[in-house]
Amino acid sequence: MVRISSKLLLVTLLCFGSVQSAVAKLNVFACEPEYKALMNELAPNAKVYSATTAMQDPHMIQARPSLIAKLRRADLLVCAGAELEVGWLPMLQMKAANSAVRNANTGLFFGTDHIETLDKLDKVDRSMGDVHAQGNPHIQFDPYRLLQVADALHQRLIKLDPEHQTEYQQNFANFKQRWTQAIKGWEKKAAPLKGKQVIAYHSTFRYLFNWLRIKQVGDLEPKPGLPPSSSHLASLLSLSNKEHVSAIVITSYQDSKGGQWLSKKTDIPFLQLPATVGADNTQDLFQLYDTVIVKLNGAIQ
Template identity: 60%
Template sequence: MVRINSKPLFALLLSLFSGSALAQLNLFACEPEYAALFKELAPEANVYSATTAKQDPHQVQARPSLISKLRRADLALCAGADLEVGWLPMLQMKANNAKMRPGGDGMLFASDFIDNLDQRDSVSRFDGDVHADGNPHMHFDPYRLLQVAKGVSQALAQTDPDNSASYQANLQRFEQKWQSAISTWEQKAAPLKGTKVIAYHSSFRYLYHWLGMQQVGDLEPKPGLPPSSSHLAKLVNIAKEQQPMAILVTGYQDPRGGEWLSSRTQVPLLILPMSVSEKDGINDLFDLYDTVIDSLLAVE
C-alpha cells in the first residue's frame, strides 16, 4: 500500500482556493490611480478603471459598459470630494447594485480617509468649478495615499473575510515599499522646494504641498473656465514678476493657452501625467511619482 503525504496536497488545494476567492472579487475604480492601488492590495482580483489618464475625471459619460462593470462590482473606489459628481450618481442609479448606492458598504471614496486641502464652508457659482469638500486630486500626496491604502485594505478584508490575512500582508508589503520610495523621492526632489509654477487648474495641489512648491498663476480664470486672452495677458506679467520654472498642464487639458504663454515668456511648457498609464510606460503608482518628479527636475 502506498501512503500519500496529504499535507502538500492540502496546501496546494488551499492555495488554489484562496487564489480563486481573490480572483472572484470585482473591483471598480473611478480613476486609474485607484485601480493601481487596488492592484497593489488585491493583485488577484479583477480590477477595472472607469477612466484613463487622458480623460478628465470631472467629465465622464455613464456608458453601458461602465454601468455593467459597476453592477457586478464588489467594491468601488473613487476620489470623492465631488470630483465625480457629474456622472457617478447616474452610474450608481442605473447599475442597481445595492452595495454601490450612496452610503452602500461597497462604495469607497479616498477623500473619506483623509483631510482634504482647500476645504470651504460654502461655494457659489461665482467661484467656478470648486469643491466645498476640498481638492480631490490627493493621489500626489504619498502620505495621504497611504492612509487611503489602509482604509481600502480594511474594506477588502471585510468584503472577503476568508482572505483578510492576504490583504493585510499585501498592505504591509506595499507600505514597506512605499515608505522606502517616499524617502528616495523626497531626497531626489529637494531642489524643487521653493520653486514656482503656473499651471492649468489645481490638479497638482497636493504635489506642491508635499514638495514645498508654489503655484503662482492658473491658466484658468476661474476653475472650469478655459483661458481667455485677457487672462493670459495678466499671466505674462505674473510670469515676469514671479519667474516660474515651468508652465504645467496634464494630458487631458488643452495645452494651447500654455503654449501661447510659453512663447511669450520663454517659460517652458511641461505636460505632466496625471495618473497611471501603461500605454505611456507608467505601469503603477511608483512609476507615476518617478515620472513626475524626474520631469520637474529635468526642467529645474
C-alpha cells in the same frame, strides 16, 4: 453504466468547490486609474476595472452602457470622492441598480473620506466655478495621504472578504514598506524644487506642489472649469514678468494651447506631467511618482 461511489462523488464535489473558491475574485470598479493601481497593490487577485483613462478628465465622463454593466457586477466601488465624480457617478449608480456599491460602510469607498483634504470651503456658489466644498479631490500626488487611503482600503477589503484577511494584511504591509522607502528617495531627488514657482492648469497638482513645497503662483484657468481666455493669458504674461516662474505645468488631458502660448511669450519651460497611472507609459504608482519628479527636475532645474 459507470457507477460513481458516494464517497468519490463527495470528494469530487469538495475539490470542485475548493477550486471555485480559490478562483473567486472580487469585482472592483475604480473611478480613476490611480485607484485601480492601488487596488492592484492591495488585492492583486481582484478583477479591477477603471472607468477612466489617463487621457480623460475625471470630472467629465459619460454614464455609458458599458460602465453601467461593469458597475452592476461590482462588489466594491473605489473613487476619489469629494465631488470629483459628482457629474456622472450618481447617474451611473442609479442605472446600475447595484445596492452593494451604494453603502459607504461596505461596497462604496471614497479615498477623500479617509484623509484631511486641502482647500475645504464653507460656501460654494456658481460664480466660483468648478470648486469642491469638501476640498481638493486630486489626492493621488500626496504619498502620505495616499498611504492613509491604502490603509483604510485594505481594511475595507478585509471587511468585504474576511476569508483572505491575512493576504490583505500582508499585501498592505509589503506596499507600506516599499512606499515608505520610496518616499525617502523621492524627497531627496526633489529637494532642489523647494521654493520654486510655477503656473499650472487647474489644481490637479495641488497636493504635489504642497508636498514638494512648490508654489503655484498662477492658474491657466480664469476660474476652475473654464478654459484660458485671451485676457486671462495676458494677465498671466504680466505676472510672469513680475514673478520668477520656473515652469508652466499642465496634465496629459488638458488643452495645451494656452500654456504653450505663454511659454513662447516668456521662454518659461512648458511641462506636461502625467496626472495618473497610464500616462507617459507609467504602469504603477511607483513609476508615476518617479516620472513626475524626473520631469519636474528636468524642466525646473
